[in-house]
Structure formats: C-alpha cells, structure tokens
Amino acid sequence: MRKEDKVTFLISFMKKLVSLKKMTDTEKSPLIFKIFHECQTTKARTGQMILIHHHVDTPVFMPVGTQGTLKGLLPQQLEQLNCQIILGNTYHLGTRPGLNIMQKAGGLHNFMNWKRALLTDSGGFQMVSLLELANITEEGVKFKSPYNGSDCMLTPEHSIQIQNIIGADIIMQLDDVVKTTLTGPRVEEAMYRTTRWLDRCLTAHQRPSEQSVFPIVQGSVDPKLRSECANQLIKRKVNGYAVGGLSGGENKEDFWRMVHLSTDILPKNKPRYLMGVGFAIDLIICSSLGIDMFDCVFPTRTARFGCALVRTGQLNLKQIQYRKDMRPIDESCACSTCKTYTRAYLHHIVTVETVACHLLSVHNIAFQMKLMQDIRQSIKEQKFPKFIQQYMLDLYPDKEYPSWIINALEVVNVRLL
Numbered sequence: 104m105r106k107e108d109k110v111t112f113l114i115s116f117m118k119k120l121v122s123l124k125k126m127t128d129t130e131k132s133p134l135i136f137k138i139f140h141e142c143q144t145t146k147a148r149t150g151q152m153i154l155i156h157h158h159v160d161t162p163v164f165m166p167v168g169t170q171g172t173l174k175g176l177l178p179q180q181l182e183q184l185n186c187q188i189i190l191g192n193t194y195h196l197g198t199r200p201g202l203n204i205m206q207k208a209g210g211l212h213n214f215m216n217w218k219r220a221l222l223t224d225s226g227g228f229q230m231v232s233l234l235e236l237a238n239i240t241e242e243g244v245k246f247k248s249p250y251n252g253s254d255c256m257l258t259p260e261h262s263i264q265i266q267n268i269i270g271a272d273i274i275m276q277l278d279d280v281v282k283t284t285l286t287g288p289r290v291e292e293a294m295y296r297t298t299r300w301l302d303r304c305l306t307a308h309q310r311p312s313e314q315s316v317f318p319i320v321q322g323s324v325d326p327k328l329r330s331e332c333a334n335q336l337i338k339r340k341v342n343g344y345a346v347g348g349l350s351g352g353e354n355k356e357d358f359w360r361m362v363h364l365s366t367d368i369l370p371k372n373k374p375r376y377l378m379g380v381g382f383a384i385d386l387i388i389c390s391s392l393g394i395d396m397f398d399c400v401f402p403t404r405t406a407r408f409g410c411a412l413v414r415t416g417q418l419n420l421k422q423i424q425y426r427k428d429m430r431p432i433d434e435s436c437a438c439s440t441c442k443t444y445t446r447a448y449l450h451h452i453v454t455v456e457t458v459a460c461h462l463l464s465v466h467n468i469a470f471q472m473k474l475m476q477d478i479r480q481s482i483k484e485q486k487f488p489k490f491i492q493q494y495m496l497d498l499y500p501d502k503e504y505p506s507w508i509i510n511a512l513e514v515v516n517v518r519l520l
Contacts, residue, residue, distance in 0.1 A: 104237035133272065134315040134342040136374050142487045148364060149479045152343075152374055154272040155313055156212065157219040159187045161374060161395040162478055164386060164471045165222060166402065169195050171215045174403050175461040178217045178470065184438070184468050185188035185476075187219055188272070190398050194226030194246070197265040198255060210270030221271035222398070224378075225262045225278065225304075225319075239279065241296065257302035263316070267309050275345060276304040278319040283353035285478050290323045297321045298335045305339065317376060319347040320365050326358035333368040343374040346394070350379045359388060359511040366393035383412070383474055384498070387491055388508065391515045402471050406463035409453030412470040414497050416445070420463075425450040438469035488517045496520050 105201065118423035135153040135463050152159040166173050166181070169192040173181065181189065191211050200214075208214035211221055226244070238245040243258030259277040277300050278296075279293035301318045308316055314333065318336040322329030336344060346365045349358055362377060374395040381399020389397070402412060409421040409430045418425070418432060428446035440462045452459040481490035491512065495504060496519070504519055512519065 106366050131312045131404055133311070133313050134374075136343065136372065138372070140483045140485075142391070142482050143485055144488045145391040145517060147390045147478070147482050148393070148395070149482045149513075150374070150395060152220075154188075154220045156221070156272055157187055159220055160479060162386070162390045162475055163188065164381065164475050165396065165398040166314075166468055166471070167192075167398055167400045168215075169400070170199075171196060171211055173464065173468075174407065174458075175464040176403075178215060180465065181468070182218075182219065186464070186468065188222060189217065189219075191221060191223045191264050191269060191271060192226070193223050193262055193275075194257065195268065196223075196269060197226070197257075202265060205268050210268065212270060220273075220467075221269075222273040223266050223269050223271040223275065225266070225275040226257050229488055240423065241299075243277070259300040260307040263304050263307040263309075267314065270310075270314070272314060272498050273343070274308075274314050274316055276301045276316055276318050278321055278347055280321070280348060281323060283323050283348060283351040283357075285323065286325075290325060291328055293333045294322045294328045298332065301339060305341075310362065315342040315346045317341065317343045319345045319378070319463065320369070322347045322361075323348055324353050324361055326360070326364055328464055329361055330368060333365055337368065337370060341373075343376065344369045345376040345378050347378045349377070350385070350399075355505070355507040356510065359392065359507060362389050362394065363511070363514060381471070384508065385492075386471075386474060386492060387478065388511050390482075391487070391491065391512065402467035403464045406467045407460050409449075409459070409463070411463055412467045414494070416498065418454045420446060420449045422450075425454075430443050436466065436469060436473070438466050438486050440466040440469075453472050491517055492520045 133155050136150055138148050138150040140149045152161060165188050166186060167190045171191050173189065196205065196211065205211065205214060212218065243256055246255045246257060249420045257277065262277040279296040279300065281290055281293045297319060304316055318339060318341055320329060320333045320336060322332045346362060349361055366375055375393060376396035377389050377394040379399055380389060380397050381401040386397055405417065409419060411418045411420060413433050425446040430446055431441040432446060433441055444462060449459060449462065477490065481487045495508065509519060
C-alpha cells in the first residue's frame with residue numbers, strides 16, 4: 104500500500120472511530136432531548152426527553168410524591184392520567200424508609216411499583232423548609248430529623264449516594280438554598296457554594312450511564328449573581344439544568360425576570376427545569392420564557408383543602424353555594440371524577456371523608472396534564488400566543504391583568520387582548 108493510501112486509510116479509520124464513539128456516547132446517555140417545535144413568537148418549544156424508564160413530552164408538569172407516593176392516588180391511576188414522570192424527595196426517603204430498605208427493594212421504581220420516569224430532589228430545599236432543624240456549612244447540611252430528632256449529615260456526596268440508590272432517572276445536585284426574600288452576603292455565599300457542591304456531586308456520581316445530574320441555577324433575585332451562576336454551570340458536562348431558588352415568596356416581577364434571564368443563558372439544546380412552580384398562570388408564562396419542566400405539590404395539596412382547579416382559577420367546594428349544584432367540577436373535563444360525581448356530592452364530603460382527597464386529586468392532576476397538553480399542541484400548531492391571550496381573558500374577563508403578567512409576556516412579544 105502506498106504511503107498516501109495508508110494516510111488516507113488511517114484518516115478514514117480515525118473518522119469512523121470518532122463517529123462510532125459519538126454513537127456509543129449517545130446510546131449510553133441516560134437522557135436524550137429532542138426539540139420538535141419552536142414557537143415563532145415566544146421562547147416556548149415542545150420536545151421529548153428519552154429517559155431510561157420512559158419518554159417525557161415537554162413542556163411537562165411533574166406531580167410531587169415526596170414519600171414515594173402521591174397522596175390519594177395509585178401509580179396505575181397516574182398512568183391512566185398520562186403522567187409520564189413524578190418526583191420523590193431524597194431527604195425524606197433517605198431518612199424514612201432509609202437506604203437499607205430502598206436498596207433491598209432495588210430502588211424507588213420497584214418499591215412503589217412505578218414503571219415510568221422519576222426525578223428526585225437533592226434535599227437542598229429542606230434548608231429552607233426545615234431551617235430551624237438545619238445547620239449549613241461548607242461540608243454540607245446537618246439536620247435534626249423531624250421524625251425522631253436524630254442528627255443527619257447531608258453532604259453533596261451523601262445526597263448523590265442516596266439518589267444513586269433510589270435510582271431516579273434525573274437526580275438533582277445538592278444546592279445551598281436561601282429564602283428569596285433574603286439579601287446580602289449570604290445570597291452570594293450560597294450561589295458560589297452551589298457551584299462548588301455541583302463539582303462534588305458530579306465526582307461522587309456512580310451511575311452516569313443511568314441517571315442524569317441536573318445542576319441548579321441559584322442567585323436569588325440578584326441578576327448579577329444568577330447570571331454568574333448560570334454561566335458557571337454551563338461549563339460542566341451535564342444533560343440538563345434546573346432554575347432553583349424561586350417561587351418562595353418573592354415579588355412576581357422578580358420571579359419572571361430571573362426565569363427569563365436564566366433561560367437566555369442556559370443552552371437551548373438541553374431541558375430546563377423550573378423548580379417548585381405549579382400555578383396555571385406560571386406554567387403558561389414560564390413555558391413562554393423557555394422552561395420545559397415544572398413541579399409542585401400544589402394540585403394535590405389544594406385538593407386536600409377541598410379546592411378543584413378550573414380554567415377560571417379554583418372552586419372551593421366547601422362553600423355553601425355548591426350544596427345543590429348537580430354539575431360536575433368541569434363539564435369539559437374527561438377525568439373519572441367529573442364523569443361520575445357532582446359538585447354537590449363533593450361539597451358534602453370534602454375535608455371530611457378521605458375519598459374526597461382522592462377524587463379531587465384525580466381531577467386536579469388531570470387538569471394539569473390537560474393544560475400541558477394544550478400548551479404543547481398550541482406550540483406545535485404555532486398558535487401559542489393566541490392560546491395565552493384566550494387563557495388570560497378567561498381568567499380575567501374584565502381585562503384587569505396584573506402588571507407582572509403584561510410585562511412578562513411583552514418580553515416574548517405577546518400582547519394581551
């Protein structure tokens with residue numbers, strides 16, 4: 104073989120090796136994200152995450168099952184409601200039932216008999232929700248268990264270890280979370296610590312071919328800090344990103360501006376997850392700002408208080424006006440609750456009988472699933488701006504729109520009717 108032919112052969116061979124390696128890396132990836140449609144007006148898009156256990160259509164709302172269960176619903180019912188992914192909580196599951204039992208069960212999928220996708224929080228949020236029980240240092244977070252008062256040290260490494268055992272498809276880095284109303288040096292400290300903890304999480308991760316670690320953009324409502332954090336995180340090799348530290352009581356103007364800022368920096372070709380957001384208005388607006396994933400306890404929690412979700416807001420079925428109302432919650436809803444029970448019956452049992460929690464949870468999860476389906480369909484048909492306009496008009500028929508909604512939609516070129 105001539106020298107020139109050998110060189111040509113070697114170059115061709117090396118190209119094939121590189122191509123083969125890329126294919127192998129893609130095949131091994133625990134998360135493949137495909138974008139199907141992009142709104143020509145807003146930053147919204149539809150896509151699909153292909154995960155180890157199931158595919159997930161985006162934008163998606165993910166119900167929260169903190170203890171490995173959604174209160175009042177069976178896994179099979181969630182499948183019937185077309186729920187593709189749900190959440191579990193690392194701190195709570197790692198404390199009770201604990202790692203030994205979770206390991207014996209073969210992970211949370213087996214333990215709760217859920218065959219579709221799972222995402223686990225890192226336990227970082229408990230720094231806020233259980234602050235009086237927590238001591239935060241560079242090493243990690245030391246908790247007093249709310250169950251028995253014993254000490255529990257949650258480090259980035261231990262958080263990942265727990266999540267590796269739980270076996271969720273998407274796992275979150277341990278982040279340093281502060282209240283959004285907090286200002287000053289503590290916010291900056293938390294932002295930089297979150298980045299340092301991310302590197303420790305990625306180093307500790309033992310199942311990279313099965314689970315994806317998502318970094319979390321922190322920085323509270325400080326644009327400079329949040330921009331710095333996002334720019335640091337995108338330097339790491341990960342399959343998706345989360346926007347955290349919001350929906351915690353901050354001003355709504357600050358809320359949407361931080362979401363908008365974050366999605367402008369985060370890569371377009373990877374999913375973006377806005378943590379702890381579940382109100383219908385927020386889902387619509389933040390989808391328009393480029394968010395792909397949402398989660399919140401709101402739909403099932405508000406069901407336990409006797410409230411049903413509808414296009415015009417909520418129906419508080421405890422109110423006396425529903426005592427003789429023989430209509431379903433929503434005549435356009437196809438869920439089993441709306442097909443079978445009246446507002447009058449639900450009024451009779453809400454907050455009294457446990458079955459009421461179940462019936463309203465079925466409806467509220469169905470409402471969230473249908474809302475996200477409508478968002479995806481309108482983006483696909485290039486009708487998302489019209490969908491937004493009509494939804495807001497249904498919610499505010501007097502057109503007295505809150506200024507933050509007007510401002511948020513104006514930055515993505517949507518003007519309300």
